[in-house]
Amino acid sequence: MITPTIRVQEAGFDLGVESARLTAGRQDIGGLASFVGLCRADDGLAALVLEHYPGMTEAAIGRIAAEACARWPLSGCTVIHRIGRIAPGEPIVLVLTASSHRAASLEACAFLIDWLKTGAPFWKREEFADGTSRWVEAKAADDAATARWAGSVL
């Protein structure tokens, strides 16, 4: 069983750097899937501000990543989630999964991002150009996406 790389950080991240780190020197990886969530400039959005629950965040992501490793034969797994102020166009979250076969890497990647949306203690606040601000509400669609992976012990 691999040890997933999990980071919660204010700093940005680079998909190329993280994927090179995961595959460096490996000749057993057949598929590398990734998902990057980015901040969209919807409706005059000036920035997203992400708050989290230090300690619980890392533990929750760790459980979700361990569950992914139990369900799929992963040879590598990286999850990076940013906190703090994020400008439109900037990345928010990275999920990177490697496996000997493509289906495992693709499915584990989708599983992880679906679960991160509903199972890790992050909260997004939107700040607008006009100075107003509002908390993003949880979406029923995200719960439905997570429910696709029924039978989880999380």
Next chain:
Amino acid sequence: MITPTIRVQEAGFDLGVESARLTAGRQDIGGLASFVGLCRADDGLAALVLEHYPGMTEAAIGRIAAEACARWPLSGCTVIHRIGRIAPGEPIVLVLTASSHRAASLEACAFLIDWLKTGAPFWKREEFADGTSRWVEAKAADDAATARWAGSVL
């Protein structure tokens, strides 16, 4: 409708460079999904040699990418497939899909790689350390993966 970037080339590619190119200056992309297929060193494999059908390859990938753009609201799509000699650990194929929402990017990425496996004229030959060589046989599992996306007009 966007114009997908399609390249068939001997040269390697860089996931970081291609993803940066796809998202540069954009503030409307919420999700960027990628898949990189890599050459595994199974059973003493020394290299993969990829042959293709020049002209038809680009046309076939173009049709598959256009189908993905018709099914999902993509804001960006890049497909790069290498040909020629590829050593273990090197990348073979890249699929990169961007959309305002994550589900569209993830599903389109899985659709594209499944279809590339069965719908584009590439053939892989395995060369082994002992000097022997054999053509890779098509897998029923790949046809089944493609069949998941039933109703395609391809």
Next chain:
Amino acid sequence: MRVLYFAWVRQKIGLGEEVISPPPEVRDIAGLVAWLSTRSPGHAAAFANARTIRAAVNQDFATPDHAVAPGDEIAFFPPVTGG
């Protein structure tokens, strides 16, 4: 017992964290919410609609019937919106 508040729960209460000593009859999350609601108008506002509040006990998601004990770290927050 340490209680943490996040996102708009924190903003409505006006505190990110407080140390409390609820009476012994407060035995679970639901009881704690009822007791906390009486502490200030901000607490009352934050907990007014219990359906929009989630809780964690010792950094694990917890349902309203989850037990609470003096040494616990309890947290209240809106449904999560990460990813």
Next chain:
Amino acid sequence: MRVLYFAWVRQKIGLGEEVISPPPEVRDIAGLVAWLSTRSPGHAAAFANARTIRAAVNQDFATPDHAVAPGDEIAFFPPVTGG
């Protein structure tokens, strides 16, 4: 009519490409396969098991009943294994 061969079909026939003029009774892919099989032992070997052969007409995948005409570009190859 230009005919292209790829992968082990090319290797068995010993040619990547040839220009042919089949008789007018060769009207579709199946007929062309039968006619090509008579051209050399290599052709016969390549087309011995028709189920393992795929075809394209003018760079589009084609079934055995697909029509072929003098100006066409026809290709024969094994099931594809890209990705």
